Amino acid sequence: MDNIKNISCPNCGSNDIKIGNKGIIECLSCNGKFLVNVDDNLINAINRIERLKNDSEKTIKSGYKYNPSITKDEFKDQVLLFLNIIDEAPSYIYDELELSPVNEIDVPILEATGHSEINYSRMIGNDKIETWTEVKITKYPDGSEHKENINHSKTVIDWDPDSGMLVGDATVSRYSTKFDDYDDAISLKRNNKDISNLDDDILDEIKIDDNLIKELKNEILNTVFRENISYPGDHVKNETYSGNTKINELNVVVLPLYELELTLRDKTITFYSSANSPVEIKRKGEFPPEDDEEENRKHIEELLNEKKNNLKKPKLIKYLSIISGIFFFILFLILGIEFSNTFLNVSSFVLLFIGIIISAIFNSKIKKIDLEYNTKIDDYNNDRKNRLRKLKTDNYKRYINQK
Numbered sequence: 001m002d003n004i005k006n007i008s009c010p011n012c013g014s015n016d017i018k019i020g021n022k023g024i025i026e027c028l029s030c031n032g033k034f035l036v037n038v039d040d041n042l043i044n045a046i047n048r049i050e051r052l053k054n055d056s057e058k059t060i061k062s063g064y065k066y067n068p069s070i071t072k073d074e075f076k077d078q079v080l081l082f083l084n085i086i087d088e089a090p091s092y093i094y095d096e097l098e099l100s101p102v103n104e105i106d107v108p109i110l111e112a113t114g115h116s117e118i119n120y121s122r123m124i125g126n127d128k129i130e131t132w133t134e135v136k137i138t139k140y141p142d143g144s145e146h147k148e149n150i151n152h153s154k155t156v157i158d159w160d161p162d163s164g165m166l167v168g169d170a171t172v173s174r175y176s177t178k179f180d181d182y183d184d185a186i187s188l189k190r191n192n193k194d195i196s197n198l199d200d201d202i203l204d205e206i207k208i209d210d211n212l213i214k215e216l217k218n219e220i221l222n223t224v225f226r227e228n229i230s231y232p233g234d235h236v237k238n239e240t241y242s243g244n245t246k247i248n249e250l251n252v253v254v255l256p257l258y259e260l261e262l263t264l265r266d267k268t269i270t271f272y273s274s275a276n277s278p279v280e281i282k283r284k285g286e287f288p289p290e291d292d293e294e295e296n297r298k299h300i301e302e303l304l305n306e307k308k309n310n311l312k313k314p315k316l317i318k319y320l321s322i323i324s325g326i327f328f329f330i331l332f333l334i335l336g337i338e339f340s341n342t343f344l345n346v347s348s349f350v351l352l353f354i355g356i357i358i359s360a361i362f363n364s365k366i367k368k369i370d371l372e373y374n375t376k377i378d379d380y381n382n383d384r385k386n387r388l389r390k391l392k393t394d395n396y397k398r399y400i401n402q403k
Helices: 040-052 072-085 177-185 200-205 210-228 293-338 342-402
Strands: 017-019 024-027 033-035 060-066 103-139 145-174 195-197 235-264 267-274 282-284
Touching: 060 103, 060 200, 072 235, 072 267, 072 342, 103 177, 103 210, 145 210, 145 235, 177 267, 177 282, 210 235, 293 342
Parallel strands: 060 235
Antiparallel strands: 017 024, 024 033, 060 195, 103 145, 103 235, 235 267, 267 282
16 A cells, blocks of 8 residues: 555645546645556556545445356247147147347346434334123012122223334445346356456446435445344234335446347247346247137037037936926925825925935936046147147157258
8 A cells, every 4th residue: 555655746745636447546635647557457457546536325335246147048948948838839830930039138246235213113012901890780570699709701902002222234235226127037156157257447347326325324224223123912903114224335246148139920928037046037028829829719619619509408407306306395295294195295205305306316317528628638649739839749759860
């Protein structure tokens, strides 16, 4: 640091200087510029000191970037394999797809470490048992009476005000809302340890606006509160808290994402993932249907209509048996109450029993028909699925071999 103190302006002799790129020095007193023979390490060290003199809530102290663990070509190969695995991709996809170049997107994730001092107030409730005794008096015809003590109890909540102060530190992270579409692929919990430090000039290009600082402060405050608050009662209500938060340090982690667009029959599907492990491919957009989609739909409708027609007769007999069973059940009740005619009584009971038997037989037939057609539809769908999967796999192998 002695070398830094010895640098002075040749024009005015001031030590109030600023060192820029390539050793160009600017005097902040007279605005003169001159060159000195200093190495890059010294220049970077001075620039770093100058940067950190700025407001800690607006200046990023340090940053690094996760380096991709796979190449763009490897990501493209993974997407092609992914298309072969998922059922949603049609069988003809490898014959007609158009792929864009793989795009690398750098997502700066801002990490803020801050300190919060929080005042809170609330009502704490504790369950307690209230008991009381009720005197029950029973009077008898002879004029005497009997007194009985009946004990009762119930749970009530005893509310008390509670307030206090919490102090703590927390580290939170946030990235720009323009990357929200990639939310399911963005995470700081990476397995890849291959990182590279970011130069100060790159850090200076990252813009920190007031709204972002406000969001980070609120998140720090909420995190400190959640991590330090305790709940001594059984219940809590009317909880409020507020406090002062100071961001002490800002750092940034750059997470690389890969993105690839696929165009198929005027539809665009986007595939994206973290470029470093774990690589989990996500997608946005819908695939066009299979070529036989309309034929498949019509065939399923035909099977359903056939099933419906075959069920009409057994359902009709089943419902008639139920209705007649109910009728004879009512008749049996009426005859059993109003008449002593054994023949009619027994006849109504027999007809009721026959109605129940017929209903059970045709209900079983309905279930059999239903199962038969459901099996037909399942078998048809499985055969079609296996046929399309094999066709797509064959197309995938041919596509890869032609690359």
